Amino acid sequence: MKNQADIFINRELSWIEFNKRVLLTGMEKDYKILDKVKFCSIFSNNLDEFFMVRVASLKAQVEAGIAKKSIDGLTPKEQLKQINKEVKNLTTLQENYVNNELHIELKKQGIIIKKYNELNKNQKNWCNNYFISSIFPLLTPLVVDPAHPFPFISNLSLNLAALIKDRENTKNQFVRIKIPTKSINRFIEIPNEMIEINDENSHLFISVEDLIGNNINALFNGMECINYSFFRVTRDADLELKELEADDLLLAVEQSLQKRRLGGDVVRLEVESDMPENILKLLIESIAIQEEYIYFCKSFLGLDDLNELTKINRNDLKENLLIGKTHPQLKNLSSPSNTNFNSIFKILRKKNILLHHPYDLFKTSVEEFINRAADDPLVMAIKITLYRVSKDSPIIKALMRAAENGKEIMTLVELKARFDEDNNIQWAKQLEQAGIHVVYGIIGFKTHTKIALVVRKEKGRLRNYFHIGTGNYNSNTSKFYTDLGLLSTDPDIASDLIELFNYLSGFSKQKPFQKLLISPSSMRAKFIFLIKRETKNAEDGKNAEIIAKMNSLVDPEIIQLLYLASQAGVKISLIIRGICCLYPQRKNLSENIKVISIIGHFLEHSRIFWFCNNNNHEVFIGSADWMRRNLDRRIEAVTPIEDLELKSQIYSLLQIYIKDNYFSWIMKEDGSYKKNKFDSGDNRSQIDLIEKQKNIDFYNILKNT
DSSP: OOOHHHHBOOHHHHHHHHHHHHHHHHTOTTSOHHHHHHHHHHHHHHHHHHIIIIIHHHHHHHHTTOOOOOTTSOOHHHHHHHHHHHHHHHHHHHHHHIIIIIHHHHHHTTEEEOOGGGSOHHHHHHHHHHIIIIIGGGOOOEEEBTTBOOOOOOTTOEEEEEEEEETTOOOEEEEEEEOOTTTSOSEEEEOGGGSSSOOTTOEEEEEHHHHHHTTGGGGSTTEEEEEEEEEEEEEOOOOOOOGGGOSOHHHHHHHHHHHHHHOOOEEEEEEETTOOHHHHHHHHHHHTOOGGGEEEESSOSOGGGGGGGGGSSOGGGSOOOOOOBOOGGGTTTTOTTOOOTHHHHHHHHHOOEEEEETTBOSTTTHHHHHHHHHHOTTEEEEEEEESSOOTTOHHHHHHHHHHHTTOEEEEEEOTTSTTOHHHHHHHHHHHHHTTOEEEOOOTTOEEOOOEEEEEEEETTEEEEEEEEESSOSOTTGGGTEEEEEEEEOOHHHHHHHHHHHHHHTTSSOOOOOSSOEEETTTHHHHHHHHHHHHHHHHHTTOOOEEEEEESOBOOHHHHHHHHHHHHHTOEEEEEESSOBOBOOSOTTTTTTEEEEEEOSSSEEOOEEEEEOTTTSOEEEEESOOBSHHHHHSEEEEEEEEOOHHHHHHHHHHHHHHHTOSSSEEEEOTTSOEEEOOOSSOOOOHHHHHHHHHHHSOHHHHHHHO
16 A cells, blocks of 8 residues: 555645635625625634644643644644644735735725724724724733733633833833623724714724723723734633533533633734834743744734624615525425424325435425424424524424424433533523433444424324434524425335433333434445445446545545545545545545545535436435544434435435535645636536525426436
């Protein structure tokens, strides 16, 4: 076998390459200005989470003396060195773009961010009054001296560091002030009447830190500020949880969250590029951070806050993403006058339905399914897994209502869904208070499945209806995540779901499943079998092809099997939004493998697996990527799609993505990406799917593609 670095791409560096695509997408001229701002904000938000989790983990390994190598042969220390180099290059690119092109283009559209010293006298007076009335009472200067140790700096907070001189004392004092960005907007809008150009579409902003800095002496009566600068820290925010030792999992997660709030180790220090040397030195000593983790910024710190600007009421400056229609098979269900509970179940008894969000409205499909079940007197039970749900979740309200109506309700709430732990704890408590049976899954595994089961009594016997999806039961993300879902009554799959729910609730040991692919028990083995079968078909001269769409491809065993399949002549098309540790198009390794990444207005989130099988196609959708964690360390569910019409729809959908030359990026043989732009027509997957649904029967288009 070749050198590891020749066949595997480093996971962390591949993720950085993905985030680079996000940034470069927002810099493209074709996008409207507030959409460019959105992508720039997403890039920074992604980077924050990357440092809090991935960089923090590698840094902890280095400090613990762990030298275990990644699949491409790099030690944690070597990975950190490359990460810092790549990220610093990207953040410099972002800052130059924000300070120049983005700033100029915003100004052309009447959106202006000014420095305090650029304001006229009236504008400064308004800002000063705003500071006194709305900001000053929220500020708490903390001095550092022998009686007052250096204060704790909370994760991702924006801070002002200043040196203050007592007019009666020559000694300087260090003071830290936390900028209250959770209480006040980061960008404060100056009233329209104060703008020199009288235009209702004009917006003038000043950053909250700039306003505070220019009013800093108001905080120190009888003292003088010598100089000040701003800084921001990123801390280790990964959740340490010893499940096997926990008597109460919910309590254990709550305690771990408390430790996270108190703060892990600092993994990044962001400072202004012109921060005075004496302030910087004190920060480095107090925070105890190595030089390589210091980022000198020439733009605003925490550029994820740029997202505030996208809320400006200027629809002409951003794409209208509030799209979607009711699925044609369900179009009569959303009528307020329709109280026939039997209707949705009657439809599903006759026909399986494939949903594609956000093009098919989540509200009038999945939410409708749960709502109807909650109110239908013939429904006996509802079972569902909840990984990430919205804060004001219609599905949870429906489950509570169903419990009030006397139905048996079982919910699995995944308490360990990263950065949604708090939200899920609160929902778990509310569901239990509503009399719902709440479970937290299997010790040692995250439950990542997207499954719902409805049990209905019909003519003296029970019939099962279900939904299996690729995305969360979240009404908010369903508007801008692309996901697939299956609504069906297939008895074999329903039987598998009953077994799975019993296993998740601890009522039975896991048994072999008839149709569902479940990790960690059967999914890896099934995917290995399917890939090897395509390889054998190619070797035997039969038709062989694999198309897979997912968020990430990391698993070494799957990658090596794909290489062998390619070498046998299997045509492989991979549509992977994020991390891809496989090298495509390499001679004698992966010449038959093509990898594309779709980065557009919607976040591509669906997982689809299509195997030619000598024209006897097998198709699957579900919650799992081809990653070790999904195949070995999580409870995942992938369902076969056996309905010929739905298979055809999925294949046509995959072809739309493969032919995209507008939102897609082509992965090159060295692991880098180039934007896929050809002169031979425009294939814009996400826009085309919107337009086709608006103008013509979407499903007929897919069927005839």
